Structure formats: C-alpha cells, structure tokens
Amino acid sequence: MKMLNPVFRKDMRVLFRNIKVYIGLTIYLLILVFITNSILKMINLNSYNGFNPEYVMGAYLTMLGFQMLVITFVIPAFTSSSISGERERQTLDFMLITRMKTFDIVLGKLMSSIMLVCLMIVASMPVYAVIFYYGGVSVINFLFNTVFLIIYSAFIGSIAVFFSTIFKKTAAATAVSNLFVIGLSIGTATAAGTIITVCSLVGVNDIARSIAGIICVALISLNPVVSFVSVIDTQLGSDLTWEFIGGLLDSSIDIPFLQVWHIVLIMYMLVTFLLLKAAAINLRPIKKSGRKNKNIRKTADPENN
Amino acid sequence: MLKIEGLVKRYGKFTAVDGLDLEVSRGSIYGFVGPNGAGKTTTMKIMAGLLRADGGSVYIDGIDVSADTDMLKQKIGYMPDFFGVYTDLRVDEYMDFYAGTYYIPYEERREIIDNLLEIVDLSHKKKDYVDSLSRGMKQRLCLARSLIHDPEILILDEPASGLDPRARIEMKEVLKQLSTLDKTIVISSHILPELAEMCTEIGIINHGKMIDSGSVTEIMSHISKERVVEIKPVDKKAELITLLEQMPNVGNITDNTFYVSFSYRGDDSGLSYILTNVVSEGIPVLSFHEKEGNLEDIFMQLTGGEDNENA
Numbered sequence: 046m047k048m049l050n051p052v053f054r055k056d057m058r059v060l061f062r063n064i065k066v067y068i069g070l071t072i073y074l075l076i077l078v079f080i081t082n083s084i085l086k087m088i089n090l091n092s093y094n095g096f097n098p099e100y101v102m103g104a105y106l107t108m109l110g111f112q113m114l115v116i117t118f119v120i121p122a123f124t125s126s127s128i129s130g131e132r133e134r135q136t137l138d139f140m141l142i143t144r145m146k147t148f149d150i151v152l153g154k155l156m157s158s159i160m161l162v163c164l165m166i167v168a169s170m171p172v173y174a175v176i177f178y179y180g181g182v183s184v185i186n187f188l189f190n191t192v193f194l195i196i197y198s199a200f201i202g203s204i205a206v207f208f209s210t211i212f213k214k215t216a217a218a219t220a221v222s223n224l225f226v227i228g229l230s231i232g233t234a235t236a237a238g239t240i241i242t243v244c245s246l247v248g249v250n251d252i253a254r255s256i257a258g259i260i261c262v263a264l265i266s267l268n269p270v271v272s273f274v275s276v277i278d279t280q281l282g283s284d285l286t287w288e289f290i291g292g293l294l295d296s297s298i299d300i301p302f303l304q305v306w307h308i309v310l311i312m313y314m315l316v317t318f319l320l321l322k323a324a325a326i327n328l329r330p331i332k333k334s335g336r337k338n339k340n341i342r343k344t345a346d347p348e349n350n
Numbered sequence: 351m352l353k354i355e356g357l358v359k360r361y362g363k364f365t366a367v368d369g370l371d372l373e374v375s376r377g378s379i380y381g382f383v384g385p386n387g388a389g390k391t392t393t394m395k396i397m398a399g400l401l402r403a404d405g406g407s408v409y410i411d412g413i414d415v416s417a418d419t420d421m422l423k424q425k426i427g428y429m430p431d432f433f434g435v436y437t438d439l440r441v442d443e444y445m446d447f448y449a450g451t452y453y454i455p456y457e458e459r460r461e462i463i464d465n466l467l468e469i470v471d472l473s474h475k476k477k478d479y480v481d482s483l484s485r486g487m488k489q490r491l492c493l494a495r496s497l498i499h500d501p502e503i504l505i506l507d508e509p510a511s512g513l514d515p516r517a518r519i520e521m522k523e524v525l526k527q528l529s530t531l532d533k534t535i536v537i538s539s540h541i542l543p544e545l546a547e548m549c550t551e552i553g554i555i556n557h558g559k560m561i562d563s564g565s566v567t568e569i570m571s572h573i574s575k576e577r578v579v580e581i582k583p584v585d586k587k588a589e590l591i592t593l594l595e596q597m598p599n600v601g602n603i604t605d606n607t608f609y610v611s612f613s614y615r616g617d618d619s620g621l622s623y624i625l626t627n628v629v630s631e632g633i634p635v636l637s638f639h640e641k642e643g644n645l646e647d648i649f650m651q652l653t654g655g656e657d658n659e660n661a
C-alpha cells in the first residue's frame with residue numbers, strides 16, 4: 046500500500062489549524078478581486094461596440110502575473126522555515142533518526158508549499174468564475190495556468206527548502222532564497238548574453254545558432270518574467286521569446302514542436318529535482334563519503350548539531 | 351548487543367569523546383554516568399546515527415552500524431536531552447506522525463499508539479494538544495515516541511533532567527516497566543545516585559573516556575581500595591592520633607570530637623593489624639568500623655568532583 050508522505054500529512058494538519066493561513070488567503074483574495082475588478086471595469090468602459098474577449102484574456106493573464114508575484118515572495122517566506130524551523134523547534138533530530146529518507150523529508154516539505162499554492166488557486170475560484178462568465182477564456186487556459194503555477198511553485202519552493210537545509214536561521218534562509226531567485230534571473234540572463242555575443246563574434250552556422258538559441262532560452266527561462274511571457278505567448282498565439290532570442294542571434298529559430306513554455310517547464314522541473322536532491326544530501330546527518338577513510342576523517346570537522 | 355570501540359569525536363580542536371569503549375549486554379539497563387561536558391550526549395548522538403564519529407565503531411549484534419544504517423534506525427530508539435514538540439498537534443496525531451516516519455501501516459497504528467500511551471500513562475491525554483502537556487508529560491510522550499517502532503535498544507539522554515521530583519518518580523516507574531519488556535536501555539545522567547538503584551550496569555565517563563564500568567557492586571569494590579575507617583576511643587584521643595600517624599598506608603586522619611576517622615589503602619589483614627596495635631598500646635577502643643562507601647562519594651572521587659547540578 047502506498048502511504049501518504051508522513052511529513053506532508055503532519056504539515057497539512059498543522060497548516061489547516063494555522064489562522065495565519067486563512068488570514069493570508071483572505072488578504073490575497075481581496076487584492077485579487079480589487080485587481081480583476083479594476084480591469085473588468087476598464088473592459089466595460091471600452092466596450093461600447095460589443096465586448097472584446099481579448100480584454101478578458103488580458104484580465105485573466107494579469108491575474109496569473111499577480112499569482113506568480115505572490116508565489117515568488119510568499120512561498121519562500123513560508124517554506125524557508127520548513128527545515129530550519131524544525132531545527133529551531135528541536136524536532137529535526139526526531140525526523141532524522143526515523144526510517145524516512147532525507148529526500149522524502151524535503152519532498153514532504155515541498156509538497157506542503159505546493160499545497161499552499163493549491164489553496165490559493167481554490168481561493169481564487171470566485172474570481173475565475175466571474176472571468177469565465179465573461180467568456181473568452183477556456184477551461185484549457187485555466188488548466189494550463191494551474192499546472193504552470195504548481196510547477197513554478199515547486200521551483201520556488203525547492204529553492205526555499207534547499208536554503209532551509211543550509212541556514213540554521215529561518216530569516217537567513219528566506220532572505221537568501223529571495224536573493225537567489227533574483228541572482229538566478231540576472232545570472233542566467235548574463236550567461237545567455239555571453240553565448241549570444243560569442244556566437245556573433247565567432248561566425249557560426251545555422252544549426253549551431255539554433256542550438257545556441259535553445260540553450261539561451263533554457264537559461265533565461267529560469268527568470269520568472271521570461272517564464273511568465275512564455276506562458277502568455279502560447280495562450281495568445283504569439284512567439285515573443287523565440288523572436289527576441291532569434292533576433293539577437295540573427296537567426297530565425299523555427300522548431301514547431303518545441304515551444305518556449307516546454308523548455309520552461311522542463312527547466313523548472315529539472316532545477317526542482319536537483320535542488321531537492323542537494324537538500325536531501327545536506328540534511329543527511331552522516332554523509333556517506335568520508336565514512337570509509339579513517340585517515341581523512343582525522344582532520345578536524347566542526348559539526349554543529 | 352551494543353558495543354562501542356575506540357570512539358572518537360572532535361569539535362574543531364577539542365576532543366569531546368576520546369577513544370571510548372563501551373559494551374552493553376542484552377536486556378540490561380545501562381547507566382551512562384559522567385559530569386556535564388563528559389561527552390555523554392555526543393556519544394549517544396553517535397549511537398543514534400545523528401552525528402558522525404571521527405574514529406572508532408559502533409556495533410549492534412556484531413554488525414558495524416555505519417555499514418547498515420537501516421538496521422540501526424530500526425533497532426534504536428532515541429530520546430535526546432533537549433527536544434521540542436509541535437504546537438498544533440494532538441497527542442495521538444503526534445504519535446501517528448512518528449508511526450508514519452517508520453512506515454507503520456495505518457491500520458496497525460491505533461493499537462500501537464494506544465498501547466504506548468498506556469505504558470507512559472498518557473491515555474487520558476490522547477486528544478489534548480501536545481503543547482498543553484506538562485514538562486514531565488512531554489518527556490513521557492517523547493519516550494513513547496521513541497518506542498513507536500518497537501526498537502530493541504533505547505537510548506535516553508538525561509530523561510530525568512529538568513523534572514520535578516514527582517515527575518522523576520513517574521519517569522522511573524515507566525522505565526522500570528520498560529525493562530520488563532525485554533528492551534536494552536542506556537540512560538545517561540550527570541548524577542549517579544539517581545541511576546544506581548535501577549541500573550544493572552554502569553559506565554562512568556569523564557573527559558570523553560570510560561573510567562570505570564561494571565555492575566554497581568563491582569564499581570564500589572574498585573573504589574573501595576581506599577577505605578574510610580572510624581575509631582571511637584573512650585579517651586586518649588591524642589595518643590591514638592599520634593599512633594595512627596606512624597601506621598603504614600594511613601592518611602587523612604581527622605579529629606571528629608567523638609571519634610577519629612582515617613583513610614586506609616590496603617587489605618583486611620592490614621586493617622586488623624592497625625586495630626591490634628591500637629589496643630596493645632593501651633588505648634581503650636569503643637568501636638572500630640569501616641564506613642560504607644557511598645556511591646555519590648565514589649562518583650565525586652572518580653570524576654574529580656567537578657560535577658555541578660545545572661548546566
């Protein structure tokens with residue numbers, strides 16, 4: 046019989062008893078209603094000659110942007126205490142001595158932060174309902190955005206879980222998680238820029254250009270703004286990211302089956318997995334390596350738990 | 351059952367555990383005693399697999415635990431000296447969580463949890479929030495938690511520390527009950543008398559080294575090489591003291607108004623020789639007896655008396 050991850054199960058019990066969660070969701074919903082309401086008002090003002098479904102789509106995608114923004118800042122605040130909080134509360138050792146693999150512990154923590162995002166999506170239902178009422182947005186759009194938000198929250202959550210295993214203080218883990226997202230955005234953009242510059246300096250052929258293009262897209266897709274644009278792109282039927290990178294590389298990349306959002310989702314899932322693995326290794330009280338060679342182990346090893 | 355060989359643990363340049371050897375036989379209650387900072391917690395964390403040793407090995411039933419951590423986790427139950435609880439969980443939910451971490455099937459949990467809460471006398475608190483329990487109750491709950499996977503060996507780090515006398519007694523009752531359940535128990539304490547009566551074996555640790563180990567009586571006999579004797583003369587106390595000063599292996603002669611005490615290193619015949627001398631010198635002896643060695647004195651003597659209550 047497959048068992049629900051025990052850490053997730055426990056955290057859910059605690060989560061639903063936490064009044065702050067309900068207050069947070071209420072505030073979130075109020076802001077969301079305010080934003081969508083303002084946009085829909087604008088739509089009404091602009092629709093003397095019948096109503097334009099594109100505006101509704103606009104409202105819907107703005108909502109996505111707002112949700113991403115909330116995830117980017119709320120998930121680290123919530124999740125970076127996942128491990129350090131257990132450490133501060135002196136309950137971490139109890140978890141580490143059990144038969145749970147450290148990967149399952151960090152996975153359970155990540156599932157909890159994804160659950161928070163699911164709650165957020167459920168809380169948004171009234172607003173979704175109004176938007177569906179206006180029309181112009183399909184159930185496919187809704188599912189697409191929901192899947193995207195969940196994968197995005199896994200990505201942001203895994204960063205927070207990772208730093209939570211590194212820093213003993215939750216505050217430090219939160220701050221560094223936020224800085225990491227910013228750093229990652231800038232760093233990958235710089236790397237992509239370097240590739241583009243090198244490509245233009247060294248004359249390369251078309252196939253090499255296309256490959257360089259895909260690598261650049263893969264890199265910058267870790268930037269939340271780029272991933273947001275890619276998701277809007279496919280839903281509006283445009284191709285902004287490809288065109289932008291293609292323009293810089295002076296090539297027209299045209300790979301019909303590979304869209305930017307595919308790369309975005311693959312990259313997010315890959316980074317999520319790698320960060321969780323790293324977090325799990327970090328959390329192991331006794332690292333596998335070093336156990337063998339007694340001479341190496343003689344060197345001083347400050348371990349502080 | 352449990353065996354430690356040449357265990358070493360360093361924190362930076364400081365050696366907290368320094369070539370420690372220890373052996374605990376199956377079914378015993380092993381008292382692991384030493385002053386604060388002796389290295390008890392460090393040793394126990396290594397036993398529980400929470401800390402990596404810098405040298406030496408821990409064996410359970412002859413198997414090196416570093417080679418088989420899964421076996422270690424299944425066989426060892428551990429209760430740390432300091433621990434926390436979750437604020438928003440009830441007692442049964444708390445236990446259920448730890449049952450989950452050992453992958454105990456849902457349908458078996460209820461019975462296991464009910465049994466354990468019964469043992470630690472918390473059945474009536476089952477639906478209470480963990481945070482609302484008293485310190486002693488939390489300690490007992492934590493003990494129940496460490497038993498959730500039915501481990502063979504139980505490692506308890508200062509289970510009685512920070513408890514009021516009544517809670518201590520309750521804790522002891524629970525531990526006595528556990529020893530009847532065929533568990534091998536290792537308990538640490540910085541106060542020897544607290545453990546002596548309930549332990550079948552005792553190991554005394556100081557500065558990361560095992561200084562003495564064995565049954566309580568064995569440890570007593572090791573120390574009793576230095577005996578304290580009290581003589582009560584009718585009079586002539588001054589002469590008695592002068593005489594004792596000339597006797598071999600006698601030290602620490604103290605005038606206690608009604609009697610004279612001295613320490614003596616040697617066997618029974620040497621001691622009787624002293625008595626014969628005293629009597630033949632015409633000193634009227636009313637009583638001559640050896641003072642019972644008290645465990646606490648012995649402990650102080652062994653560890654250099656640097657023990658202090660709270661740290």
Ligand SMILES: Nc1ncnc2c1ncn2[C@@H]1O[C@H](COP(=O)(O)OP(=O)(O)O)[C@@H](O)[C@H]1O
Nearest residue numbers: 348349350361366385386387388389390391392
């Ligand atoms: N994380 C640590 N870093 C540095 N020194 C430590 C650490 N943990 C314990 N020590 C030192 O190691 C020694 C042994 O500590 P401990 O095992 O806790 O002793 P006990 O439990 O017998 O009181 C002490 O001197 C303590 O200061």
Ligand SMILES: [Mg+2]
Nearest residue numbers: 390391431508
């Ligand atoms: Mg200690």
